[in-house]
Amino acid sequence: MSYTSDEMMTVTAARALRNGMTCFVGIGLPSEAANLARTTHAPDLVLIYESGTIGAKPDVLPLSIGDGILAQTADSVVSVPEIFNYWLQPGRIDVGFLGAAQLDKFGNINTTVIGTDYASPVVRLPGAGGAPEIAAACKEVIVVIRQSRRTFVERVDFVTSVGFGDGPGSRQRLGLTGAGPRRVITDLGVLAPDPVTSELVLTGIYQGVRVADVEAKTGWELRVSADLAEIPPPSDAELRALRRLLATMPASKTAQAGKTAQASKTIAVSTIASAAQSASSTEGAAR
């Protein structure tokens, strides 16, 4: 089956989740990936949404983090102060799944403003949402983001959520209890932090994507792992499950899924995200 780069990204993100994990999920790409994992290889994945729904088991993709399907299928529904104070803060949650409008080489995330003048931003993004504490307290973080020179920058314009800060030792100095972003999954491949320098390094690449393609869409001098792996394409079963999930979304999302179904043969390297797209992809980050 042919597939798009977005489908490849979502399937790769889903594969990163193991059965039985507890996962703090944002709406958008993270929610698609987490629900794909739950309907395929990880039926006991525990989905936690910041609206206070613990163990949500939606059979359709939720429209927002407050979707009734989340509350109705959850093991428990708690208040917003409780989800952050009792469940996230003590480090009970294995993995936090975040999106971003901008990401830098140390995995720091910006979902606040584009432009360095905070008072007069080029683009005002939605803001932090739950992301700063998710990035701080989950045992590890996975970031899902479409890659471009606008999204992959040397330094984020604003640090909304801390990855590895200024580099090695930053998280410890700041008292951040989780391990930070262990994986960044894009529409071109996968990056992981170098164990010594904490800098994000290209460790995996999708079929049909060249390293030069990734470099062209990275705003810093990208380092490539000596063990660069080619990530297997989505299986037919994964694609069917993903499209079935996406087809549960109404209106515009269904239209996207429709386009997806007649996808081109080759991996379409997605166009550079416009500011508006960046803003909307932030949804996941903030949620």
Add this chain to the structure above:
Amino acid sequence: MSLAEAVAAAVHDGDTVAMEGFTHLIPHAAGHEVIRQRRRDLTLVRMTPDVIYDQLIGAGCASKLVFSWAGNPGVGSLHRFRDAVENSWPVPLEIEEHSHAGMANRYLAGASGLPFAILRGYRGTGLPARTSGVAEIVCPFTGETLTAVSALRPDVTVIHAQRADQQGNVQFWGITGVQKEAVLAASRAVVTVEEIVDVLDPRPGAVVLPWWTVSYVALAPGGAHPSYALDYSARDNDFYLAWDAVSRDRASFAAWLDEQVYRRGDGAGDGTPLVPATSAATGEAR
């Protein structure tokens, strides 16, 4: 008391107003009433300013916004909010932003009668530099550096709930968000409800706010539209999608506001008839 009377009594120009409802039970009808009464210079507080605050900001009701995530949930940007921040239209909007955990704890401190709350949060982010409401604090027992966030004490909190009884006890369930803390943190509280019943049936997981914690209760069936009220109404997703286009342009927004808010009466902005409110209003004193 009608919703119009409740808003007139509780919400004044210059007030700090929190409207809460975490993507569920969002008090849209009450927000529209604030717009119709042309309140000005409000400090609007809300964790997730979404479509209703986009409308209030675009209508010129707010001079300041305190928030943690401003977007059209599941859709994208808030264009009226962005126009206010990026272009000061229709009036300049001062912003004070936090994380969700920070905002939740600020309400919690307010509800607890404490000046601040403590969390592990914000550290290393650009947020503390942009607000006076966040500071480092050292634990007196362990020496660990933690984050203190100042209490939120709104003049008035506005929420939408599923039910109230004749006495004015309020009950809501499903995703209950931060409404309990927001009501208890505020000097006054206005609650709109889907229905008023004789007696509240106990429900698992429901929050009950006793009548003496609520200043005004007004009946507003469908008052959460286009958000949803679990067991009463579903999210009108088409509205959220349509809002993206309506709000993108100042003229189309103004036309929408005129037609859907200013020209409609109390409660009618959401396709519901003008309805009387419960007599359970207990006045401002709590």
